[in-house]
Amino acid sequence: MFRWFEQRLHAFPDIELREPPRGLVAFCMYYTKGAWPWIGLMALGAASIAVLEVSLFAFLGNIVDWLSNQSRETFLANEGARLALIAGVVLVVLPTVVLFHSLVIHQTLLGNYPMRVRWMIHRYLIRQSMAFFQDEFAGRVSTKLMQTALAVRETVMKLLDVLNYVVVYFTGTLIIAASADWRLMMPFAVWVVGYIGLLRFFIPKMRVISEEQADARSTMTGRIVDSYTNIATVKLFSHSNREEEYARESLLTFQDTVNRQMRLVTKFYFSLYMLNCILLFSVGSIGIWLWLGEAVTIGAVAVSIGLVLRLNGMSQWIMWEMSALFENIGTVQDGMASIAQPQLVTDMPGAPALHVSKGGIVFDHVRFHYGKGKGVIDDLALTIRPGEKIGLVGRSGAGKSTLVSLLLRFYDVEAGRILIDGQDIAEVTQESLRANIAMVTQDTSLLHRSVRDNILYGRPDATEAMMLEAVNRAEACDFIQSLTDPKGRKGFDAHVGERGVKLSGGQRQRIAIARVILKDAPILILDEATSALDSEVEAAIQDNLYRLMEGKTVIAIAHRLSTIAALDRLIVMDRGRIVEEGTHEELIARGGIYAGLWARQSGGFLGFDDRVSEEMAAE
Numbered sequence: 226m227f228r229w230f231e232q233r234l235h236a237f238p239d240i241e242l243r244e245p246p247r248g249l250v251a252f253c254m255y256y257t258k259g260a261w262p263w264i265g266l267m268a269l270g271a272a273s274i275a276v277l278e279v280s281l282f283a284f285l286g287n288i289v290d291w292l293s294n295q296s297r298e299t300f301l302a303n304e305g306a307r308l309a310l311i312a313g314v315v316l317v318v319l320p321t322v323v324l325f326h327s328l329v330i331h332q333t334l335l336g337n338y339p340m341r342v343r344w345m346i347h348r349y350l351i352r353q354s355m356a357f358f359q360d361e362f363a364g365r366v367s368t369k370l371m372q373t374a375l376a377v378r379e380t381v382m383k384l385l386d387v388l389n390y391v392v393v394y395f396t397g398t399l400i401i402a403a404s405a406d407w408r409l410m411m412p413f414a415v416w417v418v419g420y421i422g423l424l425r426f427f428i429p430k431m432r433v434i435s436e437e438q439a440d441a442r443s444t445m446t447g448r449i450v451d452s453y454t455n456i457a458t459v460k461l462f463s464h465s466n467r468e469e470e471y472a473r474e475s476l477l478t479f480q481d482t483v484n485r486q487m488r489l490v491t492k493f494y495f496s497l498y499m500l501n502c503i504l505l506f507s508v509g510s511i512g513i514w515l516w517l518g519e520a521v522t523i524g525a526v527a528v529s530i531g532l533v534l535r536l537n538g539m540s541q542w543i544m545w546e547m548s549a550l551f552e553n554i555g556t557v558q559d560g561m562a563s564i565a566q567p568q569l570v571t572d573m574p575g576a577p578a579l580h581v582s583k584g585g586i587v588f589d590h591v592r593f594h595y596g597k598g599k600g601v602i603d604d605l606a607l608t609i610r611p612g613e614k615i616g617l618v619g620r621s622g623a624g625k626s627t628l629v630s631l632l633l634r635f636y637d638v639e640a641g642r643i644l645i646d647g648q649d650i651a652e653v654t655q656e657s658l659r660a661n662i663a664m665v666t667q668d669t670s671l672l673h674r675s676v677r678d679n680i681l682y683g684r685p686d687a688t689e690a691m692m693l694e695a696v697n698r699a700e701a702c703d704f705i706q707s708l709t710d711p712k713g714r715k716g717f718d719a720h721v722g723e724r725g726v727k728l729s730g731g732q733r734q735r736i737a738i739a740r741v742i743l744k745d746a747p748i749l750i751l752d753e754a755t756s757a758l759d760s761e762v763e764a765a766i767q768d769n770l771y772r773l774m775e776g777k778t779v780i781a782i783a784h785r786l787s788t789i790a791a792l793d794r795l796i797v798m799d800r801g802r803i804v805e806e807g808t809h810e811e812l813i814a815r816g817g818i819y820a821g822l823w824a825r826q827s828g829g830f831l832g833f834d835d836r837v838s839e840e841m842a843a844e
Contacts, residue, residue, distance in 0.1 A: 230332035234263055236340040242349050245565040249554065252561050256342045256377050263333050264385055270326030271390040277319050279397030282528050282535070283404075284311045293523055334382065342374035346564055354569040355635040364450025366563065368443040373560030376439075376553040383550045391543055398532050405525035406515055412507035413532075419500050420540060427493040428551045431486065435555030438482035443559070445475040454723065490548065497544055501537045508533045570637055570655065578657035581747045583611035583646050584778035586632070591641035593631055601627055602801040604641075611646075614779040616789030618819060619798035625782050628798075629750055632780075634658055645748070663746035667753035669737040671725030676705055677717040679725075679736055683744035692743060698773075699739035704732055742773055749774060751781040786823055795819065 238259055246252050257264065288311075301308075347370060350357075358366070395417060403410040452459060452468045459468050512526035586609040593602040602624050609615055617625040630636055632643060634650050643650045650658050663683070671679045680692055687695075696702050708719040710727070725733045741749070751770070783789045790809040797805035797812070797819045805817050812819035 227332055230328045231336070233333045234260055234337040234341070236337045237344050238341060242345060244567050245349065247561055247565045249558060252557065252565060253377050253381055256345060257381055260334065260338050260341065263329055264381065267326065267329045267334060267382070268385040268389045270322060270329060271386045272393045273322050274319070274326060275390045275393035276397060277314060277322065279394055279401060280314070282532055283401050285528055285531060330386070339374040339378040342377050343370060346370050346374060350564065352568060353566070355630070356569060357566060361563065365443045365447030368446040369560045369563050372439060372442070372556055373564060376556035376560065379553040380550060380557055383546055387543070387546045394539070398536065401532065402529055405521045405529070409508070409511055409515060409521060409525065409529055412504055412511060416500060416504040423493065423496055423500065424547055427489055428547055431489055431548055432551035432555045434482055434486045434489065435552035436559050438479065438486065439556040439559040441475065441479040441482050445479045448472050448475045493544060497540055501540060505533045505537065570634060572654050573652055576652060576654045579645060579648055579650070579653040579661055581646055581661045584747045585609065585611040585646055586748070586778060587644040589642040589644060591631065591638050591643060593627060593636065593639050605801065605803060607796065607803060609778060609780070612776060612778055613794065614774055614781070614792040616792045616795045617780060617782045617798060618786065618795055618822065623798040624801040625798055626752070629752065629780065629782065633662060661746050662748045662750060663741040663744045664750040664752065665737050665741050669725065669733040671721050671733055671736060673720065673723045675714070675718050675720055676708065676736060679721060680739050680743060683740035687743055695739045695743040698742050699735045701735035701739050747777055749777045749779045751779065753783060
């Protein structure tokens with residue numbers, strides 16, 4: 226039975242995703258697709274329970290009257306059938322409805338519903354542009370994902386379960402009191418108006434504070450996660466105290482929202498309790514007065530006072546439910562600000578996959594400024610022949626990495642086109658584009674998974690033999706065999722830690738190179754690919770990299786010019802433009818910027834001296 230209800234709502238729907246709407250209701254409706262039938266059954270169950278429970282109070286009044294007016298000898302004979310009906314409701318009908326309602330809520334909705342929301346949000350966010358993740362803490366984004374998913378569930382379910390139950394229960398209460406005497410109903414009607422007034426006064430204030438609290442919570446989590454993620458930098462600069470103060474600022478901001486929230490809760494709680502006491506006094510007084518005037522029966526007075534006591538407890542429960550509801554509304558609104566953002570880089574509708582047969586690349590008068598209007602890449606035209614190996618040379622900020630990011634379509638060009646084998650990369654799918662490009666970066670980041678998982682990330686369907694061949698070519702087999710993690714996993718099964726922190730820079734680089742060797746894409750990008758390796762390992766790997774380059778189109782970025790001097794052609798960039806191009810020998814003979822950089826290098830690196838010399842000359 227439990228499993229049947231647990232399987233009624235699919236937690237991981239494979240549906241087409243679009244940009245989430247920004248309105249609160251529309252946002253919640255969007256992430257509730259597919260769950261409405263079960264939410265409707267939940268609401269129906271809540272209404273049925275409310276009707277049955279209020280009916281029991283009416284039965285209670287009848288029993289009191291029957292016991293007062295009938296003799297013991299004839300009581301069962303006269304009222305036996307109605308007593309049996311009450312027994313059936315209490316022992317069979319109400320427990321059955323409650324069981325069904327509980328199964329729908331706890332087995333079908335509470336687990337699956339927020340998981341659907343998390344899954345849909347994650348699928349949307351994982352396809353966000355690089356700019357989105359560069360502008361946010363990773364910890365802040367993940368926190369907003371988790372708390373927004375729960376907040377959507379709580380907002381929708383409380384509105385349709387709790388409020389539905391309350392409305393039906395309050396309506397039934399007024400009907401039962403009015404059926405005895407309209408004057409007995411009046412205190413309940415006034416109480417409802419007063420209660421709604423309290424909710425309208427306090428709840429919006431709580432919603433505002435809750436929205437601030439949700440933002441403060443995600444900021445607090447993001448700052449703490451940022452410190453832990455960069456713990457090596459924190460320790461290297463001896464800034465534990467500085468990080469404590471950095472975290473303390475966000476903790477104090479969060480604590481301030483909690484204090485302001487609790488002040489409102491205390492005021493709300495006291496006001497509600499006073500309203501309940503006035504209701505109890507009023508109903509008791511009016512009930513006794515009406516009974517003295519023989520306008521109502523003892524049963525009616527008993528039912529009315531019983532309903533007051535029930536409402537006394539229920540109103541406090543509703544207060545907390547309403548507070549939680551608007552707290553969740555605030556959380557949803559805060560989450561929308563980060564989640565309901567347009568994806569800046571998207572595939573065209575019906576975009577085909579990229580097919581690379583030769584590997585020719587054309588930058589056709591490309592302009593890109595990161596939205597600043599000037600600088601970075603200006604009217605760049607470059608043709609890379611199929612199978613050609615080129616090196617990009619230039620100081621920091623010349624535009625080399627931006628050019629690579631545009632080729633990978635991490636950003637869309639602002640003008641011009643980028644073609645691969647004649648196909649505009651803006652008109653093919655991003656997945657197919659990046660599947661045809663392999664890249665090794667200077668700052669290698671590994672997933673917090675096993676060594677095997679990280680290497681097979683380049684080609685998940687590769688065999689064990691193919692993986693081992695790639696590892697051997699990357700000169701990584703020896704150190705991998707010696708790895709052990711804290712849980713006792715060894716070799717290829719050892720986990721490498723967050724971003725690969727358990728490995729040295731050279732070890733991370735060799736795993737990254739093995740991953741690229743295994744991927745075997747027709748276009749290869751090397752961004753200081755061997756910078757983290759010692760000379761002996763670099764020499765061993767360099768031969769394998771040269772073999773890896775065979776038959777591929779290669780773009781290599783290097784500050785150490787000796788590593789790219791043997792490539793087919795060198796492209797010298799400065800301030801987003803190509804200022805020189807040719808072979809190493811041609812550029813040296815030309816005596817231009819490249820020749821100057823080569824002459825100034827010490828140990829093969831583009832150093833600080835060339836910038837200092839230019840600044841001194843300018844002065």
